[in-house]
Amino acid sequence: MSDNKTNKIIIIGAGLCGGLLAIRMAQRGFNVALYEKRSDMRIGMEDAGRSINLALSARGLKALAIADLKDKVLENTIPMKGRLIHPMGGEKFLSPYSGRPSDYINSVSRPGLNILLLNEIDKYENITLHFDAKVSKVDIHAAKIEYKSGEETKTDEGTIVIGTDGAGSVVRRSMMGHTTELLFNYSQDFLRHGYKELSIHPGENGSWQIEKEALHIWSRGEFMIIALPNLDGSFTLTMFHPYETEVGFNQLDTKEKVRACFEKYYPTLLPYIPHYIEEYFENPVGTLGTIKCYPWQANGKVLIMGDASHAIVPFYGQGMNASLEDVRIFDELIETHGGNWTTVFENFQDLRKKNADAIADLAIDNFSEMRDHVDDIPFMRKRKIEMQLEQQYPDYYSKYSLVTFKPDLTYHEAKIKGRKQDELLLEMCKHDDFDQIPLEAFYNKVQGI
Ligand SMILES: Cc1cc2nc3c(=O)[nH]c(=O)nc-3n(C[C@H](O)[C@H](O)[C@H](O)COP(=O)(O)OP(=O)(O)OC[C@H]3O[C@@H](n4cnc5c(N)ncnc54)[C@H](O)[C@@H]3O)c2cc1C
The missing domain is CATH 3.50.50.60 (FAD/NAD(P)-binding domain)
Known part of the structure; x- marks a missing residue:
């Protein structure tokens, strides 16, 4: 030109x-x-x-x-195959982002x-x-x-x-x-939550101290911490907490309060973050x-x-x-x-x-969804069905996959289709006889949206 x-x-x-x-x-x-x-x-x-x-x-x-x-x-990226959920008092588990192994997201600096x-x-x-x-x-x-x-x-x-x-x-x-x-x-709408970054340092010889190829989530209802891997073996942790309440950034203003909060809500994370108190007070709170x-x-x-x-x-x-x-x-x-x-x-x-x-x-x-539902029963059932549908039916994409892995679809189209699918699948996942419903019935339900 x-x-x-x-x-x-x-x-x-x-x-x-x-x-x-x-x-x-x-x-x-x-x-x-x-x-x-x-x-x-x-x-x-x-x-x-x-x-x-x-x-x-x-x-x-x-x-x-x-x-x-x-x-x-x-x-220069690290693939993240799914969310690795660290529930309160339970065993951690991986929730893949998609039933198709080729669909994953990437951690980039x-x-x-x-x-x-x-x-x-x-x-x-x-x-x-x-x-x-x-x-x-x-x-x-x-x-x-x-x-x-x-x-x-x-x-x-x-x-x-x-x-x-x-x-x-x-x-x-x-x-x-x-x-x-x-x-x-x-218009500008602030959340009543902010964010603060902490880190997990690299292990010996630049190794990753927790699973490398995942986005980790310690979800605790109204608040959570997530971790994404870095190439040097470290992880960037992001605390998403409210400003107010006993776990709020405005209230966690002494070492004792911060320690008590982490010991109560994030005990499985503590072995990897011996320096968290210093980082907590060094790093700013960002608005969302x-x-x-x-x-x-x-x-x-x-x-x-x-x-x-x-x-x-x-x-x-x-x-x-x-x-x-x-x-x-x-x-x-x-x-x-x-x-x-x-x-x-x-x-x-x-x-x-x-x-x-x-x-x-x-x-x-x-x-x-990330704070509240990742370890909630109907939601977990829905994720399981979504995985199976994606494995079985080439034309099925969950809402997450429509947004994340289907760039030919606009965000607007993904929102309309994805929300409708979610609504129909979640309804079926609430039934007591959920286990008896054949996969095809789930597929037929969301066909043609
Ligand atoms: C906690 C957090 C986590 C996020 N995680 C993700 C994620 O996982 N995936 C994702 O896709 N997005 C994520 N985002 C969003 C992402 O960071 C932004 O959407 C993205 O950075 C937007 O890019 P941008 O270039 O439009 O703006 P910016 O990245 O903000 O860049 C703006 C640039 O303009 C410069 N600038 C500003 N004012 C002036 C001026 N007056 N004169 C000259 N230069 C100026 C700035 O210095 C900067 O270089 C996250 C955001 C936050 C806050």
Whole structure:
């Protein structure tokens, strides 16, 4: 596309979404100026308090594939075949993610993936990457930005500006400054839970002290801890606890209280985390929330994508996957409409908004499922049936699999179909004669949804 060279795309935020977007736009021949408020993480520090590893699944991988990065990224991941549940006072057990052994999710290091993208970006002469450049304002009529570089305030102007600057997006805030002109709707819903990261250190010779290829969950009703493996033998633990109540972050403010909480609720974890008290007090508590807004574009000049337009809670492991999928859909629209930006932007928000809303809702559903239901009887029966159905019937996918392993289905379609299936299967799993029901009857029940 020869005329692409005359288009300058300004991208704000060199995170996961912005990084992939910059690469793909450069591959299409556009000139890209990428602004990142942080220093170069390859020489600087990582962002404290953010999740250190993430679950990467089919939608994210499909998006990375358009830039030819899927295999490179996969080389640095650890497969997680299922949830390894550590019940209170019971034996741990594995609940596979799918009845198909080829369907699993992958633990990837957030800074590792970001660095891989930055290293790729360096290979493109048509990307100019500015670190320590905090964008403070965007002119939504002229695709102009203002940013701070050291003590200086500078400006830049492009053909378009795309904000991939995360949940606290300045680009979104600039759009909000024109609420009546854009009829801009915005909502932010915080959970009454926050998160804090702890860790299990590597064992001898960099070995993994607990099962490596699983996502571990110590679910305790209203709260839980999860663990994802890292390549160096460690695990990143994330505590999801309320702010209030006796197990709340606001209440666990002395060593004694923290110790009492862990001894009561997480005794099987304690042998692996001798340093947990220090980590607990060193690491910050992060907030969890859902951000919804609309429109996502202004005047065919400015667009937001990734967490900037749809931040969600992390309980489906889909925030990054959805943000990378945004890039794939955006790229497909350019394939169809070229650099007709108003058309591309309008189609993008039309296509993506309902899918972003769907995964936001599913992520909230999964919060209660992970905390409350992973070791609940009808739920466990349903998981067992879902596994058998997936093994037996090639066209059957559970709700989790529709969301996680079927990237050709939109999140919206996955939500509608998945919720209906769940409802019907759970109803059958509540029956006392559950064991007598043939598998075919379950299959027939959910056929044709
Ligand atoms: C606890 C937790 C666990 C999670 N687990 C998962 C998971 O397992 N799987 C999954 O798919 N997702 C997960 N997520 C979600 C995932 O982290 C996000 O959806 C993803 O990082 C969004 O990518 P992004 O590029 O849109 O935003 P970000 O990753 O937030 O990147 C934004 C970038 O913009 C930069 N920036 C911000 N403001 C400015 C500015 N004014 N000027 C210039 N640059 C700026 C930032 O420094 C950053 O580099 C999790 C999130 C949390 C909180």
